[in-house]
Amino acid sequence: VxxxxxxxxxxxxxxxxxxxxxxxxxxxxxxxxxxxxxxxxxETGPKVIYTFAGDHGIVEEGVSACPKEVTTQMVFNFLRGGAGVNVLARHAGAEVRVVDIGVDHEFEPAPGLHLCKVARGTRNFTKESAMTREEAIAALEVGIALADRAKAEGIAMLGTGDMGIGNTTPSSAIIAALTGCPVAEVTHRGTGIDDAALQKKIGLIEAGLALHRPDPADPVDLLAKVGGLEIGGIAGLVLGAAANRIPVVVDGFISTAGALIACELHPNVKDYVFAAHASVEIGHRRMLQRIDAEPILDLQLRLGEGTGAALAMGIIEAAVKxxxxxxxxxxxxxxx
Amino acid sequence: VxxxxxxxxxxxxxxxxxxxxxxxxxxxxxxxxxxxxxxxxxETGPKVIYTFAGDHGIVEEGVSACPKEVTTQMVFNFLRGGAGVNVLARHAGAEVRVVDIGVDHEFEPAPGLHLCKVARGTRNFTKESAMTREEAIAALEVGIALADRAKAEGIAMLGTGDMGIGNTTPSSAIIAALTGCPVAEVTHRGTGIDDAALQKKIGLIEAGLALHRPDPADPVDLLAKVGGLEIGGIAGLVLGAAANRIPVVVDGFISTAGALIACELHPNVKDYVFAAHASVEIGHRRMLQRIDAEPILDLQLRLGEGTGAALAMGIIEAAVKxxxxxxxxxxxxxxx
CATH class of the missing domain: 1.10.1610.10 (Nicotinate-nucleotide-dimethylbenzimidazole phosphoribosyltransferase (CobT), small domain)
Incomplete structure (x- = not known):
């Protein structure tokens, strides 16, 4: 820029x-x-929020307070317009498009749903790599293609969102691996786990990082080994937004993990990123520092989906007006 | 509540x-x-922001970077829809109504303008009381009457705004007198004065407080001796909003000075107040603490007019949705 x-x-x-x-x-x-x-x-419109959905093998270790099925159930909630991001996007005058990039469920075609499944979820990264390198690249390409299409459609502003039970775990793993900071400093309660579960979650991330030793200088390696499919899709959307010169409003903790991968891949990407809000997740601040982004809002949100992005779009549009x-x-x- | x-x-x-x-x-x-x-x-609508305009005798001492005439010029800017608050209120779907409660200019009737002048500005409080007690009460009554009328009109949400060259000076005086804190801790640069002018402004407020010794237990005395007509109008609007059970979104530093007067008059008032944002003015945080309010936004605003209130209305409406x-x-x- x-x-x-x-x-x-x-x-x-x-x-x-x-x-x-x-x-x-x-x-x-x-x-x-x-x-x-x-x-x-x-122009500030049309505005579109892409909410990327994917499942996580690590959930079998008990890192989340929610069962894995909730990812699928929430995709249906998005499609019916009843979720938080739907309400806030309607308020902002933005469209929500849901991307099945890695949910462990076969969806029928539906309006507002992009069928771009790379795999039926990641693998448990305490045992094997979350994705192959090819899968990680495929996830990035899904996001890039959506940004290219958004450009062709004349979309003025993009937003990111995520849905994936367990996905604070790979997000914490990514920022810990990238900065080398202690896992405990960037790992938090997600949907609301207790102290014992939090300690276990920290131990699992430490184990995964010790097993795979992802290369912090190779963001695709990092994404593949301890990341998530929806995180890869978000990273691709952010990359594609920058390449197409579309401002992209990055939601909270999981979305910023994706933006981080994108910004590590090319230093100019961060110029196109607007950080929507400061998440309650304790690792978020460190992510934002790494991409030199100051959050627009601080409303103690920790829902994801693109909810913060929808709210921040309203502020950005006001600024442009x-x-x-x-x-x-x-x-x-x-x-x- | x-x-x-x-x-x-x-x-x-x-x-x-x-x-x-x-x-x-x-x-x-x-x-x-x-x-x-x-x-x-x-309901979250209809939404109305009342922007109260008044002049200040203290301006003759050189407390502001702007000439006094700007108060009048800005009223015309509001009426033409070109000011910051007009832009942000349109974005939020709120109506702006301008209240001449104390401008040193005789306005012709105009759509969107309420002619409620109590006086053609306050007096220089380093020499005499800014207002008589009767004038202060009349200013409060203007705001109360507007809130009553808003109730009768079915307005769901009210916002406050201010216009008055010099009005950070009485606002700082009010919070200093109320809490007994050093004037220097709550006095800042307003529209952008330099260090020398800031030191002078602090000295003038100290002199005014020493001359009048306003009674912190008597908010009307405080308003009369070192306050402003628009601050009194805002205080009345906040009081009237609470009495009519209408949520009221209080803008930044000057509006919060008004809300403070209202909350000191009755302890239940603060339940009806939503603090729009954290102002750049250093005294604002202390005002918000006194009314137990946490600001919704922190966007480093220092314009007043109701600009922050308009933005915060959008967030509040989103929350209700x-x-x-x-x-x-x-x-x-x-x-x-």
Whole structure:
């Protein structure tokens, strides 16, 4: 993203009827959004949130408070419009599209559902690699293809979301492997496990990392060995959004694990990422630091699905409207 | 507000298809909003932001980077729909109504403008009381009457906003007088004054407080001696909103000074207040602590007008939609 374009957009914002910088982060968001779009009156719609769903072999070890079947059940909930992300996306005027990239269930074709299954879930990474390298690449390609298609459709803003019982576990594994920090510092309660289950979860991640020794310099290796199919799909969507110059709003902990993989693959990707919110999951802050992203919201969310992305899209759209609709000093006859 | 109703609403939220508490502050917001409205499917519209405008005698001392005329110029900007609050309120689906409660200009009647002038600005509080006690009460009554009228119109959610060159100065004076904390700890740069002007501003507030010794146990005395007409109007709107059981979204530093006066007048008022955002003004945090309010957003805003209130209304509406629209475990066939 051109820093010249950011500066030129900021100069326009500085002419609006307000003290310099008085709209704080809205100005920063608007300037970067306009620079990504390459014009000073960028479109903010259509907006689409892709919610990637996948299952996790590690669930058989008891890392989640929910049974694995909930992944499938929630896909149906998304398709009927009853889940959190549906409600918040409707509020934001965004469309939710569900991507079966790795659910352990065969879905019939349905409106709003993309059938892009790479495998029926990952394998238990305490015993074997979660995915083969080929599967990890296939998951990335699913996301990339969806971003390419979004570009062709004229979609102005993308959002990411996830559904996958057990998926805080691979997300914690990814940030721990990438930074070398202690697993306990980036591992939290997911859907709400107790202290004993949390200790067990930490031990399982440590065991998986010790077994596979993923190469932190090879994000695809990391994704394959301890990641998830939906995390790979999200990483691909973020990569594809950047390649197509579409702003992408990254949801919480699991989505940021995907964004992290994308940003490690190419350093320019982070310019296209808007971090929606600060998750309750303790590893999230470290992920955001690694991609130099400041979350837009902090509402103590820990649901995933794209719920935070939907809310943040509303703020981003508001920021862009400031750029497009607010009067300048000259237009309003206000003394600068 | 009934804590039973809050608990009953939370129980409904706990049945939605998500881990317990996973929507964090959205759940807390929805539960309190429903308890205020007294039903589990509360309306969130129509939404109205009242932006109270007034001038300040203290401006003659050089406390602001802007000339006093900007207050009047900005009222015209509001009426033409070009100001920040207009843009953000349109985005939120809220109406902006401007209240001339104390501008040093005679306005002609205009759509969206309430002519409720109490005086043509306050007096310079380093020399005399900003208002008489009667003027302060009249300002409160303007806000109360607008809230009563909003109830009669069926308005579901109110927001507050302010316009008044110089009005961070009385706002800092109010929180300093109320808590007895050092003026320097709650006084900041407003529209963007430099270090020398900030030191001068602190000295002027200290001088005003030393001259008038406002009684912290008498909020009307405080409002009259070192406050502002728009701050009084906001305080009245907040009081009237609580009396009429209408949720009121309080904008930033100046609006919270008004909310503070209202909450000091009756301890139950704070139950009806939603704090929109954390202002850049350093005294804001202390105001919010005093009314036990946690801001919804932190976007480094310092514009006022009701801009933060408009953004926060969007989040509050989203929270209420979660309560109203999200499927339960039973409805969705999801394992709890």
């Amino acid at each position: 051109s820093s010249d374009l950011i500066a030129q957009t900021q100069a326009r914002l500085d002419n609006k009827t307000k003290p310099l910088g008085a709209l704080g982060r809205l100005e920063e968001i608007a300037a970067r959004y306009a620079a990504i779009a390459g014009n000073f009156a960028p 400031i750029l497009k609709e607010m009067a300048t000093f000259a237009e309003a006859g206000v003394t600068p | 009934s804590s039973d109703l809050i608990a009953q609403t939370q129980a409904r939220l706990d049945n939605k298809t998500k881990p317990l508490g996973a929507l964090g502050r959205l759940e807390e917001i929805a539960a309190r909003y429903a308890a205020i409205a007294g039903n589990f499917a509360p 979660i309560l109203k629209e999200m499927a339960t475990f039973a409805e969705a066939g999801v394992t709890p």
